[in-house]
Amino acid sequence: MHANDSARAEAGTTPASASWPVTLDRVSVTYPGGTAALRGVSLEIPAGEMVSVVGLSGSGKSTLIRTINGLVPATSGSVRVGPHTVTGLSGRRLRELRGHVGMIFQGFNLAERVDVYRNTLVGRFARQGAVRALFGIASAEDRRIALEALEAVGMLEKVWTRAGSLSGGQKQRVAIARALSQQPSVMLADEPVASLDPPTAHAVMAELERINVERGLTVLTNLHLMDLARDYTTRMIGLRAGEIVYDGPAADATDADFEEIYGRRIQPQDRLGRSA
Numbered sequence: 711m712h713a714n715d716s717a718r719a720e721a722g723t724t725p726a727s728a729s730w731p732v733t734l735d736r737v738s739v740t741y742p743g744g745t746a747a748l749r750g751v752s753l754e755i756p757a758g759e760m761v762s763v764v765g766l767s768g769s770g771k772s773t774l775i776r777t778i779n780g781l782v783p784a785t786s787g788s789v790r791v792g793p794h795t796v797t798g799l800s801g802r803r804l805r806e807l808r809g810h811v812g813m814i815f816q817g818f819n820l821a822e823r824v825d826v827y828r829n830t831l832v833g834r835f836a837r838q839g840a841v842r843a844l845f846g847i848a849s850a851e852d853r854r855i856a857l858e859a860l861e862a863v864g865m866l867e868k869v870w871t872r873a874g875s876l877s878g879g880q881k882q883r884v885a886i887a888r889a890l891s892q893q894p895s896v897m898l899a900d901e902p903v904a905s906l907d908p909p910t911a912h913a914v915m916a917e918l919e920r921i922n923v924e925r926g927l928t929v930l931t932n933l934h935l936m937d938l939a940r941d942y943t944t945r946m947i948g949l950r951a952g953e954i955v956y957d958g959p960a961a962d963a964t965d966a967d968f969e970e971i972y973g974r975r976i977q978p979q980d981r982l983g984r985s986a
Contacts, residue, residue, distance in 0.1 A: 729757040729928045730792030730810065730895040732778055737787035739773050747773040749952040760922040761930045762939040762960055765949035766972055771932045774949065775898050778930070779811040780804050792895055809836040812889030816901040818881040822874030826865060826884050829873050830856045833891035859887040863917055879910035886917060897921070899931035903938065908982050915942040935982045936968045
């Protein structure tokens with residue numbers, strides 16, 4: 711039993727009913743110019759699973775993550791997230807889907823000159839009407855949820871701090887709080903630790919794992935580091951040149967499996983380690 715499953719069993723919790731499954735059926739993505747980023751990818755991710763998508767730069771892992779919330783449209787095949795068929799969605803229906811899908815980026819995507827509170831509150835507007843989103847009108851419930859999200863990631867004491875003055879790890883925690891404030895059914899993280907030092911990267915991954923365990927939230931995160939995939943996720947999808955070359959328990963992935971994913975021998979930069 712993986713650490714996630716053990717922790718969930720000890721806590722007596724089950725995946726939250728609000729969490730959604732994700733299904734990709736023979737999905738291909740070809741960018742203008744002819745670059746094939748995904749080639750016939752089929753996946754079924756049950757609600758509440760913690761999944762890493764592993765591969766080198768150019769393997770298609772960011773494209774895969776971004777097809778799930780419609781940031782990148784599938785050229786062929788279909789993507790289904792909870793009750794939504796993402797393929798072909800646009801306008802209000804696409805905004806509705808994205809309101810249920812939290813997104814965490816490598817570059818944090820925070821408003822640097824604005825305080826932590828207002829950055830987090832942005833997540834509430836993902837599900838609000840156009841007028842409330844335009845004018846940033848927050849209800850008492852919005853404020854409560856945003857503050858609870860900050861407390862959940864240990865950033866409540868920084869609530870009035872300008873985001874630009876935070877460390878990289880603190881910024882990523884605020885980004886996680888912003889996504890949590892959406893009360894999402896799926897959480898996506900696109901290389902969330904790529905710009906962080908090893909101890910901070912481990913802390914951020916541990917935060918995502920805790921959210922998955924405690925909330926039963928479906929979490930997909932892009933990684934290229936083998937130890938992070940093994941330590942913090944229950945299932946690993948290995949991508950190489952837009953195709954799946956591994957799909958199984960992350961903890962069981964061998965060095966040979968990673969070499970197949972990378973298309974070369976393992977190098978020191980493929981492991982993060984725990985040194986400062």
